[in-house]
Amino acid sequence: MTEVVRGSVQSAQLTRIEKVLEFIHQHLFLPLSLDDIAQKSCWSRWQLQRVFTAKTGVNVAQYIRELKLSRAAEILLDSPSERVLDIALSVGFNSEISFSRSFKQFFGCSPRDYRKRGIRSGLRQPMTAISLSTSDAGHLNALQANLSFTQIRIEHKAAFRVMGYRGEIGGLFASQPDFQQSVPQIWRTFEAIKQSESLLANMTTMRYGVIDTLSLNSERLDYWAAEAPQTLSSQSLNTLEIPTQQYAVLAHKGPIDGLKNKLEWLFTEWLPQSGYRGIDGFELEIYPANYQMHSVDAYMEYWLPIQ
Structure with a gap:
């Protein structure tokens, strides 16, 4: 019975994280806050951070920031005439200064230098849940949702x-x-x-x-x-x-x-x-x-x- 309960809890957590990821991906252009996401997840802020990090390997704020910056980097390359300020605002930053500071911390160069270089590198794609086979799951209970959260880089x-x-x-x-x-x-x-x-x-x-x-x-x-x-x-x-x-x-x-x-x-x-x-x-x-x-x-x- 204990294994059944544990498997059900694990399954519910993973399904809820998938919904959290879906909400983040659909609202990436907004200045998302931890409070907004916690309300959608039905977890408290502390519970959301703890479970999300444990299951995905990255904290919520870091995940959102890296996705926003990766999207901005793609726009920089795909739309060479678009202003850096407009790109910053389109991905939820409230100023060009804060955007450029975060961009340089993540990519190691300014937005303008990244555009000038013209190379797609360091880009994070949205995280996806992959179902594991029974053999891959190993010791995991058969009732669990055997998922692995995977993120592609470019x-x-x-x-x-x-x-x-x-x-x-x-x-x-x-x-x-x-x-x-x-x-x-x-x-x-x-x-x-x-x-x-x-x-x-x-x-x-x-x-x-x-x-x-x-x-x-x-x-x-x-x-x-x-x-x-x-x-x-x-x-x-x-x-x-x-x-x-x-x-x-x-x-x-x-x-x-x-x-x-x-x-x-x-x-x-x-x-x-x-x-x-x-x-x-x-x-x-x-x-x-x-x-x-x-x-x-x-x-x-x-x-x-x-x-």
């Missing part, structure tokens, strides 16, 4: 070069998707080559899984287990040039098995409704060097080329 990454080992995988949409088995094997081979050539001291703190989608063969894809060391020299590893590209970035925390559901959502639900278009190129998995794929605290990002 980033720009300059061209860079990696060195790694190339294998083949059956991708997410192949008739025989074997990537959950073949990717770890490719990484094990990469690590063995590094050990045999004593390359460990030359390697960097970030690792890149690179999926080459330029080939028209949808059944087997080239997958690189790679790093970007300062010195690119190896007898058995090859180098690969990653071009300058704009990406949709999907963050994933937890065991790697849970990534599959999020990728399906990214391709089949988020992308068609996003206003962006996926392009053929090099998709990236970016990991820290000490990544533990089965850890609940593991963190990685999936970078999908878009335009």
Whole structure:
């Protein structure tokens, strides 16, 4: 009985957060206050902050501010003749000074410099709830609403070069998707080559899984287990040039098995409704060097080329 009650409470909390997110997204142009949102949520201000942060990983005020600034940044690029003041007012700021101060704190440059640079980077998209499969949910009670709140970023990454080992995988949409088995094997081979050539001291703190989608063969894809060391020299590893590209970035925390559901959502639900278009190129998995794929605290990002 205790598990049933706990599951029902959890389900109600998550459903209510979805409604809070919907209210925020529909009224983003207004100067939203915590009181306004709390009234719509039926929680007190303290309860709203506590539950929202616990379930989404970000506090309410920060989430709203980042969405407003991201929307403003897009307007800066899409409407080059529109005044900064008018953009500030359109996203709920009451002055150009307060808007410019917040913009620089978030993006690291002024609104005018961001417009002059002309690159979409650091943009936060509205948060979305994704249903988890039973296996991904693991210990969660079957009666719970197994949701993960996910937020896409839009980033720009300059061209860079990696060195790694190339294998083949059956991708997410192949008739025989074997990537959950073949990717770890490719990484094990990469690590063995590094050990045999004593390359460990030359390697960097970030690792890149690179999926080459330029080939028209949808059944087997080239997958690189790679790093970007300062010195690119190896007898058995090859180098690969990653071009300058704009990406949709999907963050994933937890065991790697849970990534599959999020990728399906990214391709089949988020992308068609996003206003962006996926392009053929090099998709990236970016990991820290000490990544533990089965850890609940593991963190990685999936970078999908878009335009």
